[in-house]
Structures are given as C-alpha cells and as structure tokens.
Amino acid sequence: MKTMKFRKYLSEMILRGEKTTTWRLFDDKDITKGDRVTFMVKETLDPFATAILTDVRETTLGELTEEDWAGHERFETEQEMYDTYMRYYDRPVDAGTAVKIIRFEIESIHQDLTYSID
Numbered sequence: 001m002k003t004m005k006f007r008k009y010l011s012e013m014i015l016r017g018e019k020t021t022t023w024r025l026f027d028d029k030d031i032t033k034g035d036r037v038t039f040m041v042k043e044t045l046d047p048f049a050t051a052i053l054t055d056v057r058e059t060t061l062g063e064l065t066e067e068d069w070a071g072h073e074r075f076e077t078e079q080e081m082y083d084t085y086m087r088y089y090d091r092p093v094d095a096g097t098a099v100k101i102i103r104f105e106i107e108s109i110h111q112d113l114t115y116s117i118d
Helices: 008-015 078-089
Strands: 002-006 021-024 036-041 047-060 098-109
Touching: 002 008, 002 021, 008 036, 008 047, 008 098
Parallel strands: 002 036
Antiparallel strands: 021 098, 036 047, 047 098
C-alpha cells in the first residue's frame, strides 16, 4: 500500500476533518485517483489513518484556483508557500512547479495514536 507523510499538525487537522486535500510536488509514487493510502505522521512514522484518494489532478503552483484550496491549509503569501515546499522537498520551488491536488476521504483511523486530537 502507498503511504503519505504529514507533519504532526497537519495529521491533527486531517483527524479533525479540517484538511481533506493535500498537495504533492515531485510525485515519486505515481499517486492516482482510487488509491488506498496509509497516512503517517512524518516526525514519528506512526500510521494514523487509511484514506481513499477521491480526486487527483495536476497543475502548477502559479495556476492554483480557489477550488484547489478547498480543504487545504492557507499560506499568508505566495512566497511563504514556496518557502514551505522548498523546506519540505529540499528543492527549488516557484510558480512553475508542478503540483498534484489530491482530495481524500478517511476510510479508517488508527487507534494507536501517540497524541490526542482534542
């Protein structure tokens, strides 16, 4: 099964139902609609949920639409967004960088969580 890693604060947003979309740059997993994926906390590698990818489409960071932002955390500026993804991927990121917009539905939550979402 494919896996996707999320920072702890993002995994908490997912478990609260606040985050239903993720963006992935430089996709090395061939992520496609219909995939069943294990979500993991990046810092601990603990699995926290299993999800079904309900929609996957590709665009560039400079061509994101308001619809692409639905279910995704916001950045204060475009530069903050680029800087965040440069830190995540340790590669240059700009308006021309390809991004996969991935919508998902949680199928199951793993009960062995090491933190509370309260």
